[in-house]
Amino acid sequence: MSALEVDVGGRAGELAIDVALRASETPLVVVGPNGAGKTSLLMMILGASTPRRGRITLGGATLFDAEQHVDVPLERRGLGFLPQRYALFPHLDALQNVAYGIVAPSRDERRARAMDALRELDVSSLAARRPAALSAGEAQRVALARTLARRPRALLLDEPLAALDVSVRRDVRRFLAGGLRAWRLPTVVVTHDRDDAAAFDGDVLVLEHGKVVQQGRLAELERRPETDFVRQLTSGRHDLPPGAP
Amino acid sequence: MRAPVSQAPASPDSGAALASWLWPAGLAVLSGGLLLLVALPLAGLFFTASPRQLLAGLANPLVGPAVRVTLFTTTASLALVVACGTPLAWAIARRRTPAWRVLETALELPVVLPPAVAGVALLLAFGRRGLFGPTLAAAGIGLPFTRAAVILAESFVAAPFYLQAAVAAFRRLDPDLVLVARTLGASWSRVFFTVAIPLSRAGLAGGAAMSWARALGEFGATLMFAGNMEGRTQTLPLAIYAALESDLRTAQSLSIVLVAVAFALLVGVRAGARP
Numbered sequence: 001m002s003a004l005e006v007d008v009g010g011r012a013g014e015l016a017i018d019v020a021l022r023a024s025e026t027p028l029v030v031v032g033p034n035g036a037g038k039t040s041l042l043m044m045i046l047g048a049s050t051p052r053r054g055r056i057t058l059g060g061a062t063l064f065d066a067e068q069h070v071d072v073p074l075e076r077r078g079l080g081f082l083p084q085r086y087a088l089f090p091h092l093d094a095l096q097n098v099a100y101g102i103v104a105p106s107r108d109e110r111r112a113r114a115m116d117a118l119r120e121l122d123v124s125s126l127a128a129r130r131p132a133a134l135s136a137g138e139a140q141r142v143a144l145a146r147t148l149a150r151r152p153r154a155l156l157l158d159e160p161l162a163a164l165d166v167s168v169r170r171d172v173r174r175f176l177a178g179g180l181r182a183w184r185l186p187t188v189v190v191t192h193d194r195d196d197a198a199a200f201d202g203d204v205l206v207l208e209h210g211k212v213v214q215q216g217r218l219a220e221l222e223r224r225p226e227t228d229f230v231r232q233l234t235s236g237r238h239d240l241p242p243g244a245p
Numbered sequence: 246m247r248a249p250v251s252q253a254p255a256s257p258d259s260g261a262a263l264a265s266w267l268w269p270a271g272l273a274v275l276s277g278g279l280l281l282l283v284a285l286p287l288a289g290l291f292f293t294a295s296p297r298q299l300l301a302g303l304a305n306p307l308v309g310p311a312v313r314v315t316l317f318t319t320t321a322s323l324a325l326v327v328a329c330g331t332p333l334a335w336a337i338a339r340r341r342t343p344a345w346r347v348l349e350t351a352l353e354l355p356v357v358l359p360p361a362v363a364g365v366a367l368l369l370a371f372g373r374r375g376l377f378g379p380t381l382a383a384a385g386i387g388l389p390f391t392r393a394a395v396i397l398a399e400s401f402v403a404a405p406f407y408l409q410a411a412v413a414a415f416r417r418l419d420p421d422l423v424l425v426a427r428t429l430g431a432s433w434s435r436v437f438f439t440v441a442i443p444l445s446r447a448g449l450a451g452g453a454a455m456s457w458a459r460a461l462g463e464f465g466a467t468l469m470f471a472g473n474m475e476g477r478t479q480t481l482p483l484a485i486y487a488a489l490e491s492d493l494r495t496a497q498s499l500s501i502v503l504v505a506v507a508f509a510l511l512v513g514v515r516a517g518a519r520p
Contacts, residue, residue, distance in 0.1 A: 046424070046428065048424055048427075074424075074428060075427045075428065075430050075431060076430075079428060080428065081425060081428040083424065087419060087421035087422050087424070089426075089440060089444075091443045091444055100426070101428075101429030101430055146429070147428075147429075150429060150430065
């Protein structure tokens with residue numbers, strides 16, 4: 001399987017970002033406190049913001065190289081992106097949402113391929129529904145179908161479970177973790193939840209103040225936490241509501 | 246009105262009690278004053294002539310040509326403002342650099358500019374001895390005192406109303422939708438036409454209505470730059486002005502028509518703004 005390799009530096013507002021990462025066989029889980037630069041890092045990889053230095057390659061192809069002045073525009077990077085609230089187009093139904101990104105010689109073929117993509121994620125029955133009539137879990141599947149229908153070469157997921165109720169979170173987490181194993185794409189998942197990190201079963205990269213402070217398997221992080229944030233995350237205290245004992 | 250409630254009788258608190266009574270009373274007088282200031286002229290407009298007199302006023306030969314000129318020029322100016330203003334608003338909404346902020350502020354200037362100043366400015370730009378007058382004359386184009394001048398004057402004063410609303414509507418758009426559309430391979434123009442415009446429809450329509458209403462009421466800049474020629478450049482507000490000297494009822498009838506149109510637009514915009 002190809003790999004997504006990133007080594008970039010730049011500014012995001014007040015924050016100086018300097019990160020190197022590699023995602024390949026297993027999802028790379030990026031965790032960190034609010035304002036650590038997780039989303040800004042995703043924006044740089046996507047091509048929505050320009051790093052000041054560094055390189056981004058995907059399967060050996062250069063997407064960005066500051067020295068060589070390579071900067072592939074984001075619509076041609078071949079990356080699939082799932083934002084936190086999934087960003088389905090509210091004025092289109094599920095099928096039209098999925099068809100939006102499909103390039104096909106005819107309208108019928110576009111719709112047929114969109115339907116296939118919905119079917120693969122078990123949501124073909126929702127094809128005619130507008131996003132407002134979907135539950136958060138259904139919306140996520142439709143958004144994933146939309147992303148995968150384009151056959152992306154890597155996936156970037158920003159807090160994919162944050163919009164879900166606790167009641168459905170476990171099921172969706174299991175489904176998503178299974179999907180990531182099946183789709184076999186280099187994947188970067190941003191999360192703030194220990195259980196998510198555990199379910200995705202990949203390397204965990206801890207970002208604080210725009211820098212990587214620790215990286216490794218979750219079990220290693222739990223054994224030797226190097227910062228207070230890692231200690232809180234791995235002891236599970238991080239997710240408790242404020243004021244809880 | 247509710248009587249003030251005093252807890253302690255004849256105590257030093259009576260000053261506070263007086264203040265608590267004065268405040269609502271003062272509020273009522275002040276806001277009532279403003280209400281009357283708006284309501285009384287409208288009452289004068291509607292209740293000083295019989296319906297028959299008003300209908301007779303509309304039979305004045307000024308009316309037909311003025312309605313035609315107004316409909317034609319305001320429609321043309323709306324088309325011009327929407328066609329040029331929508332892409333410009335999209336560009337402004339997406340950028341946050343100081344230069345674009347300056348541009349945004351500059352484009353709002355006509356809102357606060359006195360219409361007479363707009364008229365002088367248009368004459369000095371496109372008039373015979375204006376900045377571009379000789380160039381236009383060389384090309385055989387004479388703008389001042391033509392119907393095109395009416396359209397330009399109306400667009401000049403009305404464009405900011407559409408631009409402001411369109412920029413605000415585009416800024417309300419969820420940035421993730423734009424980002425996702427682009428990761429799905431959409432070019433900027435496709436994002437503009439298939440995501441930004443459909444999702445900003447209500448805001449754009451509201452801005453278009455306000456902009457059209459402003460063009461409909463344009464008077465000062467049109468008078469100075471396009472003149473007041475019956476059937477050519479005389480719009481409804483100019484016809485009201487012209488009729489005032491000869492036939493007050495005509496001026497009154499036309500005014501009522503404009504009030505009704507403006508009110509209907511306002512109600513429509515309010516209803517459209519509600520989700």
